[in-house]
Amino acid sequence: MPTNWRKLALPALALTFLLAGCANSSLPQDALDPEGPFARKVHNLAMPVFGIAGIVFVIVEGLIVYSVIRFRRRSDDESPLQVHGNAKAELAWTIAPALTLALVGIFTVGTIIQLDRVPKGADVLKVNVTGHQWWWEYEYPGKQVVTANELHIPTGVDVALTLRSKDVIHSFWPPKLAGKIDVIPNRENHMTINADKPGTYYGQCAEFCGISHANMRVRVVAHEPAEFAAWVKSNAAGPATPDAADTEAVAGQALFRAKGCASCHAVKGFAAGAVGPDLTHLRQREVFAGAIFDLNEKNLRRWLRNPPGEKPGSIMPNLNLTEEEITSLIAYLDTLK
């Protein structure tokens, strides 16, 4: 027996260091590495609760191991001391857990109330988030801005998200900025986020929502406030109409209507479809289709050839476009800056 314990000690030690290392990593979706005040509130609750759970674990397991060894059966005719009906013991093991849970409960409910509060005031940025199978729509009320898959925010500002769903239940989860919130049809939910520093924060839909659930990622891009204001300004305007000399793009724009793209996609001043993402400023985005593909010519071409082949279950159908049509359409999409 003792030799076995020694054999286990080394892997156990290694595992401990590995876990300790993880807690300090720069993994993109690390919920233990908050980068904003709201995520920090969750973290400041989770860590002490984890500590309390750890203490309870050690006490309970310690008592079990102690009892197993100390009171193990030594001879056949021996039976253990019976404590049934021992009022003192029963009171103790009822009251101690109840007090522990009450303590944890007070702090938990307090944090929930704080996180539930929808911030108000002129400096709060409001964004309407809509979950779709399998992408996110972001609308900035009063700012004439609608975009998809990339949520742009200013740093250091409370961003009040109002979340709704077009189809099934999704869950919005940017782990370094906040916890999770379900996005439910016919219901409005709220979440507040705030990012300390500029950068890209990653996340994903956290509620199984159909075949491409795993292809529905969350991306929050935080900018310095001045840079964010510039982003809003450029996204509020419509795109320039393609230059008449750019015959490829002009042909692409005509195809955009002829092939039915315009009935599913909006392009400010040109098309008003509302099934798929708003494409007005597609070319300002770095990623598309639920943030699973980098936005470049090669990936757009593959997408237009066969969307459901690139993303299982895609609501955008295969439109059987020819390579020439795709070239023209991409030339048009390139003008959507």
Ligand SMILES: [Cu+2]
């Ligand atoms: Cu989803």
